[in-house]
Amino acid sequence: MIRRSSGELVAAHLRRMVFDGEYKPGDRVRQDEIAAELGVSRIPVREAIIALDREGWVTVEPHRGAFVRGIDADYVRDHYELYGLVFGLLAARVAERADDAGLELLLVDAAAVVAVGDDPKAFNDRNRAFLVTLEEVARAPRLTSMARVMTSLVPGNFFREIPGAIDAQRRGVAAVTEAIEARDPARASLEFRTLLRGQGEAVVALLESRGIFTQAQAQAQAKAAGVAAGS
Amino acid sequence: MDRPSSGEMVATHIRRAVTTGEYRPGERIRQDEIATDLGVSRIPVREALVALEREGWVTVEPHRGAYVIGLDVDFVRDHFEVHGAIVGLMATRVIERADADARQRLLDAAAAVVDAPDDPAVFNRLTYAYVDALERAAAAPRLTSMTRVTANLYPGNFFAEVPGAMAREREGVAAIADAIAAGDAARAADECDHMTRDLGEVLISVLQARGVFDAPDDAAAVTTG
Numbered sequence: 001m002i003r004r005s006s007g008e009l010v011a012a013h014l015r016r017m018v019f020d021g022e023y024k025p026g027d028r029v030r031q032d033e034i035a036a037e038l039g040v041s042r043i044p045v046r047e048a049i050i051a052l053d054r055e056g057w058v059t060v061e062p063h064r065g066a067f068v069r070g071i072d073a074d075y076v077r078d079h080y081e082l083y084g085l086v087f088g089l090l091a092a093r094v095a096e097r098a099d100d101a102g103l104e105l106l107l108v109d110a111a112a113v114v115a116v117g118d119d120p121k122a123f124n125d126r127n128r129a130f131l132v133t134l135e136e137v138a139r140a141p142r143l144t145s146m147a148r149v150m151t152s153l154v155p156g157n158f159f160r161e162i163p164g165a166i167d168a169q170r171r172g173v174a175a176v177t178e179a180i181e182a183r184d185p186a187r188a189s190l191e192f193r194t195l196l197r198g199q200g201e202a203v204v205a206l207l208e209s210r211g212i213f214t215q216a217q218a219q220a221q222a223k224a225a226g227v228a229a230g231s
Numbered sequence: 232m233d234r235p236s237s238g239e240m241v242a243t244h245i246r247r248a249v250t251t252g253e254y255r256p257g258e259r260i261r262q263d264e265i266a267t268d269l270g271v272s273r274i275p276v277r278e279a280l281v282a283l284e285r286e287g288w289v290t291v292e293p294h295r296g297a298y299v300i301g302l303d304v305d306f307v308r309d310h311f312e313v314h315g316a317i318v319g320l321m322a323t324r325v326i327e328r329a330d331a332d333a334r335q336r337l338l339d340a341a342a343a344v345v346d347a348p349d350d351p352a353v354f355n356r357l358t359y360a361y362v363d364a365l366e367r368a369a370a371a372p373r374l375t376s377m378t379r380v381t382a383n384l385y386p387g388n389f390f391a392e393v394p395g396a397m398a399r400e401r402e403g404v405a406a407i408a409d410a411i412a413a414g415d416a417a418r419a420a421d422e423c424d425h426m427t428r429d430l431g432e433v434l435i436s437v438l439q440a441r442g443v444f445d446a447p448d449d450a451a452a453v454t455t456g
Contacts, residue, residue: 047277047278069372074328078371089312141300146381
């Protein structure tokens with residue numbers, strides 16, 4: 001396993017806090033508190049904030065600090081649309097560039113995703129192996145680095161947290177792979193986008209049921225009302 | 232305008248070193264040297280490397296250092312392809328989400344780019360204003376944060392240094408605005424894709440002429456030969 005830097009550990013901690021609704025949109029990130037809580041210096045906390053700014057979780061305002069951007073349904077939809085776009089391009093590059101040996105590797109990994117059972121841990125492992133092979137066979141470092149930036153809206157195991165995600169992934173991976181095997185880049189890309197758009201809707205449904213958007217909306221409305229009252 | 236932080240200044244410095252070919256693919260980033268050259272401490276250098284890793288310019292290997300991923304033709308092409316697709320998605324969000332005011336401001340900003348003089352500094356400023364209006368009208372912070380990751384491929388004034396870029400941008404912005412005014416999301420996205428891809432090809436020919444894509448051995452041969 002790849003050892004993660006303390007900056008990455010702090011980033012994972014902050015993402016989890018936003019996802020669980022512990023940090024609300026507009027909240028200031030309390031950097032000293034987080035450093036003390038996790039027993040690290042302020043340097044990895046700053047590194048985490050810069051990474052999260054690039055990922056769109058927080059906004060850094062020079063000389064003021066970092067503020068939580070928060071997530072609403074549109075944000076989640078845009079995230080998965082982007083995710084589909086990046087992985088769709090990777091799949092298209094595989095359909096264009098893969099040699100027979102690379103294609104064979106990918107087909108084996110895709111078959112394993114389809115065949116593995118419903119255990120979320122095993123499924124997640126197989127799915128990850130498929131994505132890693134897809135990235136390798138695509139030989140597109142620019143897209144791979146973007147894919148790495150994209151992967152973390154749901155902290156923890158996506159397939160454990162999101163109901164119905166395993167079945168949808170199985171169907172989608174099969175459709176993507178079929179298009180790649182037919183050397184059809186446009187269809188491969190479209191199938192990936194469709195798959196992730198569907199996964200995004202499942203995340204929206206889950207967060208709605210947890211009331212996370214409602215809190216964000218109420219907060220935004222309260223802020224808007226405050227502004228209106230103040231003007 | 233906000234003053235860039237020292238971390239951002241270091242990031243721009245490193246991006247420029249990669250696009251001028253000073254740093255080659257696989258080369259180790261000399262962090263102490265950069266800190267000394269720019270008169271900053273090592274902390275902003277580390278911050279820059281975290282941002283550049285997220286943007287796909289370098290890989291950071293714990294306890295070993297940071298290495299340049301480097302540019303090749305496919306890298307630049309993929310970069311522009313993905314950037315165009317994201318901006319295209321933004322244009323479709325404008326049609327879905329923008330209120331009448333935001334949409335009008337966007338169309339005005341687009342018209343200003345189309346009518347802009349050929350002065351690269353003015354053109355660059357009006358293009359920024361257009362992109363800003365597009366981002367506001369799309370009301371899509373997730374996409375905006377991603378375009379900040381993809382917007383930085385060329386450090387410097389793209390329009391001053393890349394011949395032909397202004398004419399292509401002008402033509403593309405006109406076509407995108409036309410599609411948005413017509414409420415045609417698919418055409419707006421296509422025009423974004425198309426323009427961005429073409430700009431990528433223009434940049435590729437400039438970088439090729441600079442020798443940025445040459446293998447390090449070839450570069451050495453040219454220098455010594």
